[in-house]
Amino acid sequence: MKQLLEGKIAMVTGGGAGMGACDCRTFAREGAAGIVIVDLNESDARAVAEEIMAEYPACRCVPVRCNVSVEADVDRCFQVLEQEFGTLDILVNNAGVTNKIPFDEMTLEHWNFTYGVNITGAFLFAQRALRIMKAKGYGRIINMASIAGHVGGLTSGVDYATTKGAMLTLTKSVAKQGAAFGVTCNSVAPGNIKTAMEKVFGSDWDPMAVPMHRLGEPEDIADVVLFLASDMSRYMTGCCLNVNGGLFMQ
Template identity: 35%
Template sequence: MQQAGRRVLFLETDVSHTENVAQACQQAEKKMGPIDILVNNAGIARSNTMININEADWDAVVDVNLKGIYNTCQALVPGMMERGYGRVVNLSSIAGRRGSLFGDVHYSAAKAGVIGFTKCLARIAGPKGVLCNAVAPGIVKTEILSPEHEAQSQANIPLGRTGRAEEIAAVILFLCAPMSSYITGMVVDVNGGSYM
């Protein structure tokens, strides 16, 4: 990245722990300056159905996928609002729009919560120049996608294939760019037509 004239800082933290996130954000701003763009992409999935989900799995999935977004936004969005500019993109899921096809109620609940959180934050932060949107991917080829879920999902995708991470990233880039300056509180579905 230095060859491209960019500085990069890598910090590892558990987004489900409020204090850890606050410390990581403070460290990032101390070394890199004010943060104007926040993409909340941390997520986990623990496949299980309603009958078999234990409390530890419920808590872990909700804490990372939903509380993690609260933690990073609480640490960074007030500064954006004070400066009068910011972009927040929260990663939801098709499961938060229609419910999981596989019975993962904890994952669906967390990702639906991301949508409600994003819309409310957009109302709060919009008057201060901070745009907040969500992206809801369908099935995407990532490390947390099991071969079974990928195979079962194909019949529901009009484009007939699994999404690529680059296709999700392109939408996130658009929502962070000046060309999206009049879009806030929206959910952009990126799923090959499987939710329409």
């Protein structure tokens, strides 16, 4: 049976842990030929790359240490991509940071840090990816937003929530840039998903508040990212898919 991502080349930011690592495993399972695994934590990215290549030898994974908010680091990722694969089909802007700092205590430093990783990073990667994808007439860009981008920050900081609202608008704007060139750009807005980030929200979160009575698993998100990365979603662009067990419905 044909796999959904047969022969595709992907780049996943924040691919060393949590949902990003799960996206990488899912892409390899579905026949991706290469994945650039971008992460601030080089040893995590390397461990995910080795684990995937042991299980799926047909998928070559290249880990790259990168702070997504630093332009020179981002450029280096694209140099590695060019050297190793020479093309790009799928970008997942997944790297993100959060906090629980009360609004009144939030400093400009906190604010700029969160914006640097969550939004500036996504802009830098999307801009470079779009150049490659427009030239080849094909591409899929998937941005990780959040339920907080729709409803505002409460369990997360206001900085976090507003970056995720901006992610929805970045998605629509990039979608308009790419639409006539075969490049789609969509976002996924998860509810609370069991990763290291979710632990930041801590015990003040009751899974019974979710209509499905459970937190999400990284696989619940990765399957939706897979749909957006594949040709199954070919006539969708600028959309946001809410994946939250019914916590927020639009």
